[in-house]
Amino acid sequence: MTLFALLGALEQGLVYGIMVLGVYLTFRVLDFPDLTVDGSLPLGAGVSAVLITQGMDPSLTLLFAALAGFVAGMVTGLLNAKLKILHLLASILTMIALYSINIRIMDGPNVSLLGVRTVLDWWIEAGVPPYYASPIMFGLVAVAVVIALTWFLHTEMGQAMLATGDNRQMITSQGVDTDKVIIFGVGLSNALVAFSGGLIAQNQGAADVNMGVGTIVAGLASVIVGETVFGANSVPRAVVACILGSVVYRIAIALALGMKIGSFSFTPSDLNLITAVLVVVALTAPAIKKRFM
Numbered sequence: 001m002t003l004f005a006l007l008g009a010l011e012q013g014l015v016y017g018i019m020v021l022g023v024y025l026t027f028r029v030l031d032f033p034d035l036t037v038d039g040s041l042p043l044g045a046g047v048s049a050v051l052i053t054q055g056m057d058p059s060l061t062l063l064f065a066a067l068a069g070f071v072a073g074m075v076t077g078l079l080n081a082k083l084k085i086l087h088l089l090a091s092i093l094t095m096i097a098l099y100s101i102n103i104r105i106m107d108g109p110n111v112s113l114l115g116v117r118t119v120l121d122w123w124i125e126a127g128v129p130p131y132y133a134s135p136i137m138f139g140l141v142a143v144a145v146v147i148a149l150t151w152f153l154h155t156e157m158g159q160a161m162l163a164t165g166d167n168r169q170m171i172t173s174q175g176v177d178t179d180k181v182i183i184f185g186v187g188l189s190n191a192l193v194a195f196s197g198g199l200i201a202q203n204q205g206a207a208d209v210n211m212g213v214g215t216i217v218a219g220l221a222s223v224i225v226g227e228t229v230f231g232a233n234s235v236p237r238a239v240v241a242c243i244l245g246s247v248v249y250r251i252a253i254a255l256a257l258g259m260k261i262g263s264f265s266f267t268p269s270d271l272n273l274i275t276a277v278l279v280v281v282a283l284t285a286p287a288i289k290k291r292f293m
Contacts, residue, residue, distance in 0.1 A: 016196060106207060
């Protein structure tokens with residue numbers, strides 16, 4: 001693997017790592033299978049891209065992207081908590097609706113950011129080489145989000161979210177309104193995903209309505225790889241493992257796509273197959289390790 005390929009994998013792992021933290025919140029903390037993320041990632045990208053083209057400060061657009069994602073997640077939470085629709089079905093309904101909403105927001109299937117300023121331009125103008133600007137910036141943002149999320153999960157609301165996912169009946173008997181916890185938790189999860197989508201759009205120079213396809217698969221793969229490789233026996237360790245798992249996942253994908261055996265080589269269309277194999281390896285690795293140790 002070349003240095004540029006490694007930097008590219010690191011860059012992708014860090015920026016998508018923020019999305020992975022959102023997936024971790026729903027699947028691990030709340031025990032809430034949420035497919036809304038496939039729609040909230042392009043939602044955040046579309047909101048950020050459209051606002052940038054209208055002259056808004058690139059960093060400020062990320063806050064609006066996160067807010068849009070929070071609203072989308074709240075809709076899923078409301079469908080489940082208040083209308084009693086199965087969580088999986090509620091998230092699918094929101095995801096489907098977001099496809100049309102995203103096209104409305106972007107006034108088409110995509111929005112180009114070529115020729116307009118993004119958050120990365122500040123680093124380049126400061127003298128940082130373009131191929132280092134993205135990993136440095138996304139690394140700093142990822143560290144900030146990890147610190148903020150770790151702090152939040154130690155607050156009263158964060159502990160309520162952890163307890164709701166662990167034993168909903170028990171925490172309900174303690175007087176906690178678990179419906180509000182779920183609505184807020186799913187909203188926060190999708191806010192992180194949409195924030196990540198805004199960064200991805202600014203990094204790639206475009207937002208596309210289909211850029212969220214497979215997001216949940218990549219997110220779950222990163223969570224599982226991170227927990228398997230780095231462990232998750234405490235909240236801080238689990239949160240850091242999500243980011244590192246995302247980086248490892250992207251490096252593994254880059255290595256697989258660059259592999260060539262004779263005339264055979266992987267192509268981008270094999271991405272889902274590679275992801276499935278990685279998840280199977282990650283899930284079975286602890287049992288295999290235990291058997292031979």
